Amino acid sequence: MSTALLFAQLKFRLIAGNLRGDVQRKLGFAFTLVAAVCVGGFGFLLMSLMRLAEPGLAADLTVIAFTVFFVSWAVVPLLAFGVDDTLDPARLALFPLRTRELAVGMFTASATGVWPAATLLITAGALVGLATGPGGVLLGVVAVLLQFALCLVISRLTTTALSSALRSRRGRDVLAVAAIFVVLLFQLPNLIANRGFGDPAALIESSAAVLRWTPPGLAAHAIADGGLAGVADLVALALVVLLVGWLWIKALGRALVTADASTQAASVRRSSGIIDRFLPDGPLAAVVTKELKYITRDPRYRIGWFASIVVTGVIAFSIAGDNPGARGPMAMVAGPAALGAMMLALQTCNAFGIDGRSLWMNAMAFGTERGLRTDLAGRHVASALIAVPLLTVLVVAVSLFAGNTGAILPALLIGWGVFGVGLGVGSMTSVLIPYTVPDRINAFTGAAPGQGGQAFAGSFAGMIAIAGLSLPVVLPVVLGVGWVAVAAVPYGIVIEILGRRLASSLGYARLPEVLAAVSRPT
């Protein structure tokens, strides 16, 4: 018992520690608190309102909701690994605790906190929403507690079993990219519902019929049933909780004495790439080669590029999807092309951010602003090598989707041109508003502590400038004067050259300051 108390206190200390940090941390904590209270309260309300629905539907919805909580608890703490110190058994390995005590303690620590409390509250909402009669309430209380315990042990099992992989560099890399997929996964039901794949009621019924036999489904069913079948449900559920708990303790025992995998490093292929063979030997080729390697190897690049492709795709198809098949006007294709080009070009608006502390190597090699100009040019070539084919695919797909193949060529020219404008603007923001990109990006910030303002200003200024500078070529085309598209690419190239020249002369003069801005501790 004292172990449980100790761990609960530890968790409270860790939470309270947030109040002692700087303003940003306090704000972050206050935001979390408010969010948890809102989610908890609102969730409780929603669950209790199920009472107003037809009982069969209410039971089905609760089954689905419980399953969603279960999956979220299994997955989300994985993404937060390294944030919560009580999640990592290695932090506690040196304390003289038996595995049993450790398990009790870590379980308590999991149950302590704002999000567990919110989960318990929402789950308890099902009592109000579903339970009928005293039997239902009685079974319901047990079911809610078991469901809550199940969420906790499953989250512990996944983090513990994967903890050694998560501590390795490769594991964290995979996880960083996986985070995006998880976000998309949670968007999936939304998309399915909006796209009108079948009748929503039937969809709910058929998925609930399957999910009802999963452990969280058993809990939900027990509350709704309230009879002997409910008791059977709960016995099965309790067995599952015990089994998962036992697995967790086994995994914990193993994790404490197993070395992490971080020392096993794989080799990379020894090749400088195809592009290198086509470029004249020199600094430009070196930068292009290095930048292309970084884009494929650094998860931060992967996240950035992937996110901009997804956002562009979603926007493009929702614009074009308003009247599919119809011969849409030029704007339906050229608009998304320009937008996609801007999204991709925004990736270059903090060109030195990911180099971060290693940028000194470039700074040491550049004796004149010509060096910086070459560096920016190399980065632009590398970005264009990826963005131009992507834009081409996007434009062709969108125009086929909109049924306007005549728009392909002008829209392509517009997309490429805007991308050129974006590169020119990006080199300016890179030297004027540089900021550090932390090793681990989360959903809330893409900048080092204290540089959130710069990050926002950088992308916002970049966006405004790209939009403003692109208008002279984009606007006529969108309004129907298609031949102006011919000027888009030369225009984009001119802006790129001007922007890069100006940026390198400004940037070279303030290279130490740029270096300091991108080398902030994260």
Place this chain on the structure above:
Amino acid sequence: MTEAVRTQGLFKQFGQQIAVAGVDLVVPSGSFAGLVGPNGAGKTTTLSMITGLLRPDGGLAAVDGYDVWRDPVQVKARIGVLPEGLRLFERLSGRELLIYSGRLRGIPKADVEQRAGELLGVMDLEDAADKLVVDYSTGMRKKIGLAAALLHNPSVLFLDEPFEGVDPVSANTLTDVLRRYTASGSTVIFSSHVMDLVERLCDWVSVMSGGRIVAQGPLAEVRGERSLNQAFLDLVGGPRAAGGTGLTWLGSKAAEQ
């Protein structure tokens, strides 16, 4: 005596705190020089300003007679740097890092590849050459950093804490390479707080404390009759007695019985 490095009144302030309060550093050409001082003495800040990575608030810095801030082309071609904190391009392999660094300076690819291969061999990094730097150990990172700093054959080499966290075998490799390098007439300046090492390697010592140079000259002159460690402690303010009050509980548990 020609000077590889000379600074005059180099000054840097971070907010209210004065990090470097007028440093007049002198290092003769061809010497193996140690820059020693306690933590927070301003060694790293001084080296950053001399190598052009940090803009000084005042004073002058010159390398081989060229002003660092007015003639960066000449200076940057002449110096090699291993900064503190092992800041390297993490997602390149060791070999790729060397090749990138050399080509960025305009050395033809074939030459860079040959030099990189030889450096990797000397540094005993051949097995790890195609692994990503992010997976390197501290000693390996120092060695690949030194290799990158040597690749363009600089005449003055600045190393910030090159031996910190390095195992004895790697440290031996590093000293061998550096000795061979200075024997040819090039200059090495490194910061450290391991006095034994400085005493063993260096022929010139500059002692920093509180953002100033408190002693500077040939090793024999600075240390006099004492060991360098004792000379250092005398210069920067000796050890505060650890005996007396406090820590009475610390020590063998057997004594209590």
